[in-house]
Amino acid sequence: MSNQRTFFDDEPRLTPTDLAPWERDDLRNRKIARIAFPSGFDSLLDYLVPTDIAAMLEPGMRVTVPLGRGNRPTLGYCAEVYSWGMADSPAKLKSILSLVDAQRLLDDNMVRLTHWIARQYLCSVGQVFEAMLPAGVRSQAGTRLTTVFFASDDLDKRLAVLDKKSREDDGIEPTTGRKRKALLTPKQVRVLEILRQSEEPLTSNELLRAGKCSAGIIGTLKRLGLIRARTVRRHQPQVATPIKPDLELDPHQLNPDQRRALDTIAAAVRESRHETFLLHGVTGSGKTEVYIQAIHEVVRRGKQAIVLVPEISLTPQTVGRFQSRFSDVAVLHSHLTDAERHHQWSNIAQGSVQVVVGARSAVFAPLPRLGLIVIDEEHENSFKQDSVPRYHARDVARKRAEDLGVPLILGSATPSMESWHAAATEKSDTLISMPRRVGTLRLPKVDIVDLREEIRSQSTRGAIHRQLHSAIRDALKEDGQIILLLNRRGFSTHIQCPACGEAMKCPNCDVTLTHHRSEDIVLCHYCDYQDAAPRNCVKCGFDGIRYSGFGTQKLETEIKARFPEASVLRMDTDTMQGRGAHERALAKFRAGNVQILLGTQMIAKGLDFPNVTLVGVINADTALHLPDFRAFERTFHLITQVAGRTGRGEKGGRVIVQTFSPDHPAIQAAAEHDYRGFVAQELAERQLVGYPPFTKMIRIVIRGENEANTLRFATDMAAKLKEKKADPSLRFRALGPAPAPFAKLRGFFRFHLHLHAVNGDWLRDRVREVTLALKTPREIQWIVDVDPVDML
Numbered sequence: 001m002s003n004q005r006t007f008f009d010d011e012p013r014l015t016p017t018d019l020a021p022w023e024r025d026d027l028r029n030r031k032i033a034r035i036a037f038p039s040g041f042d043s044l045l046d047y048l049v050p051t052d053i054a055a056m057l058e059p060g061m062r063v064t065v066p067l068g069r070g071n072r073p074t075l076g077y078c079a080e081v082y083s084w085g086m087a088d089s090p091a092k093l094k095s096i097l098s099l100v101d102a103q104r105l106l107d108d109n110m111v112r113l114t115h116w117i118a119r120q121y122l123c124s125v126g127q128v129f130e131a132m133l134p135a136g137v138r139s140q141a142g143t144r145l146t147t148v149f150f151a152s153d154d155l156d157k158r159l160a161v162l163d164k165k166s167r168e169d170d171g172i173e174p175t176t177g178r179k180r181k182a183l184l185t186p187k188q189v190r191v192l193e194i195l196r197q198s199e200e201p202l203t204s205n206e207l208l209r210a211g212k213c214s215a216g217i218i219g220t221l222k223r224l225g226l227i228r229a230r231t232v233r234r235h236q237p238q239v240a241t242p243i244k245p246d247l248e249l250d251p252h253q254l255n256p257d258q259r260r261a262l263d264t265i266a267a268a269v270r271e272s273r274h275e276t277f278l279l280h281g282v283t284g285s286g287k288t289e290v291y292i293q294a295i296h297e298v299v300r301r302g303k304q305a306i307v308l309v310p311e312i313s314l315t316p317q318t319v320g321r322f323q324s325r326f327s328d329v330a331v332l333h334s335h336l337t338d339a340e341r342h343h344q345w346s347n348i349a350q351g352s353v354q355v356v357v358g359a360r361s362a363v364f365a366p367l368p369r370l371g372l373i374v375i376d377e378e379h380e381n382s383f384k385q386d387s388v389p390r391y392h393a394r395d396v397a398r399k400r401a402e403d404l405g406v407p408l409i410l411g412s413a414t415p416s417m418e419s420w421h422a423a424a425t426e427k428s429d430t431l432i433s434m435p436r437r438v439g440t441l442r443l444p445k446v447d448i449v450d451l452r453e454e455i456r457s458q459s460t461r462g463a464i465h466r467q468l469h470s471a472i473r474d475a476l477k478e479d480g481q482i483i484l485l486l487n488r489r490g491f492s493t494h495i496q497c498p499a500c501g502e503a504m505k506c507p508n509c510d511v512t513l514t515h516h517r518s519e520d521i522v523l524c525h526y527c528d529y530q531d532a533a534p535r536n537c538v539k540c541g542f543d544g545i546r547y548s549g550f551g552t553q554k555l556e557t558e559i560k561a562r563f564p565e566a567s568v569l570r571m572d573t574d575t576m577q578g579r580g581a582h583e584r585a586l587a588k589f590r591a592g593n594v595q596i597l598l599g600t601q602m603i604a605k606g607l608d609f610p611n612v613t614l615v616g617v618i619n620a621d622t623a624l625h626l627p628d629f630r631a632f633e634r635t636f637h638l639i640t641q642v643a644g645r646t647g648r649g650e651k652g653g654r655v656i657v658q659t660f661s662p663d664h665p666a667i668q669a670a671a672e673h674d675y676r677g678f679v680a681q682e683l684a685e686r687q688l689v690g691y692p693p694f695t696k697m698i699r700i701v702i703r704g705e706n707e708a709n710t711l712r713f714a715t716d717m718a719a720k721l722k723e724k725k726a727d728p729s730l731r732f733r734a735l736g737p738a739p740a741p742f743a744k745l746r747g748f749f750r751f752h753l754h755l756h757a758v759n760g761d762w763l764r765d766r767v768r769e770v771t772l773a774l775k776t777p778r779e780i781q782w783i784v785d786v787d788p789v790d791m792l
């Protein structure tokens, strides 16, 4: 058995009370490192730090340590270093084998943050380290070991010695004036001078180029002891792929709403204090301009900022707005190669960047002088990571900003219930409203089309109903552009046999297959199972199988048939495959080469095209009836966001929403641009039933290939969670196990548990306690999702 004690990161250090005095003396100077492991272990282990690396080892560095009975050398992260510590004799601890990093990768604040995230999301500190450091940084991608040269620090002394020796060799007395051979050739002198002047050591290539000489000189100077060499790790030259800002932007003269917002935020920046600002500004109210000018305040004080945007909004247009206003902007997007990412990361860590713009994981950007964090579209689900660690970038940003004492701006036209509630109840939160669009622009008028009426009157068989058809025709006539949203990809979304009623489902998943007509296949959108599209029912053999339901492919076909002269572009995950496809499509649309842009939710966000005069929502109900407590909120967000894409120019704009639920409060409120009305009602509802933001929530998903065994395990887990009594004031509820809405995915049966309590720490403790004691059979897997956003 190993003598390592295991700890959770919040366990206190023990102090040695039972050591003999001489033992204490011996150990007083020994250091102990607490090591976190990226996999396998939830807990941290203590190791003795060998004296030869004690001076170098710091938290945030990687080490190899012997692990387990076999003392297998294993990579770990140093989470903490402390001097002597435990009641058990540290002399019995195993020692660290070696140090992996020469420099620390994360500063103290970031190391502290790993502990917080691990506690918050019930994962291991090692997993958080691994998530904070991009793979390219861990593998030091794009770097290689190079020899560099520098002038000896005792160069003058050495020259003097050489000079003396050469005179002696020549047999010349220093006093005689006779001419003699120079000590060094002019080229050698030049090279020495270059090195002496250079702030950094130079590679032989750099040196030879600068000194216009051959490699022999370096060897000679080295032999003479005048220059020295050392090995360092250097980034290889990058093939630069700068995103060119495609528009120049001057600072706007702020309108009164923007001015007020900026003044409020700037006060916190000036006083270097933490405050969370919820910037609730309608679409087109000029939020980005407020971010930019707030960042100017930060940069002017020698500090730096992070701007988080949803991955889908990380377009050249967005990035260009920052690049045209700041000289050093680093962009962290998902298409970077490991080498590029490592290079960016090093630049950021060295402090040479003013602003980092990136998606979720940019919240970990290692800026040394962070002065502000901005999260645009803070309500977006993509800020929550759906693999371990399942962190929410908004909450991590809040913690990081709090710890550093810097402001956080959360911007949205449709703030999340969580942020809205926090702004109303938390002392450190402030709501700032920008209820108007900039200039004289108005929010667009929204018309609701009742699809039930349309179907009853049988006026159309397609997806576009009369009102939307004539609106498209009018918009085209006036040279306006059109955006059509349909949140389902594929051609037909439903395949069913009219004779026996059999609906075609994926064999691995409990979901219906979608017909993709271009390849004539049926496809599962969850596991990518595919098969040739059947002509006959697989069950009864009937040959009149029905393909129905609308996906974006079918919509495209219908649009082209209805408006043959219009140029149409479809944007969904099927058409936007390659690198840069998304940007190219938007560039075409901006240039006016496309009149009708149709697609899934990827067209709903953040686009600012003044010539869009019509937005059509083909079916507002796609998200409305999902078994998810945020279904109404999502629907409201989606309609509001897509509606916000129009009315951004002089021509104005209108929105048509087709729905089977025209009276639904979420759809009504979105049509009236009534965010406050919607939140009031939604929050009241959530409070009544005890859902977030009024309770903390944890979702546990259990899956296995054998349905009965999986259910049995889930039931057992649920029973243990429910076992202990909880104070009624905690409003503790443990619901389930129930089959997850996707009851089967990729061949696994899925069950879930929903846990709620007012006190998040209490809830986490209970889950941790129960799951730690659990013996999980090999065939079963489970995940714990704290503050889940995915309920399916």
Ligand code: ADP
Pocket (backbone or CB within 6 Å): 252, 253, 254, 255, 258, 281, 282, 283, 284, 285, 286, 287, 288, 289, 438, 439, 608
């Ligand atoms: P939001 O992010 O709130 O949707 P944007 O920041 O994208 O709004 O602003 C919408 C448009 O208005 C942009 O084209 C922007 O350049 C412009 N804009 C922003 N502030 C001003 C201002 N004070 N005066 C004139 N135009 C502005």
Ligand code: ZN
Pocket (backbone or CB within 6 Å): 506, 507, 508, 509, 524, 525, 526, 527, 528, 529, 746
């Ligand atoms: Zn499937």
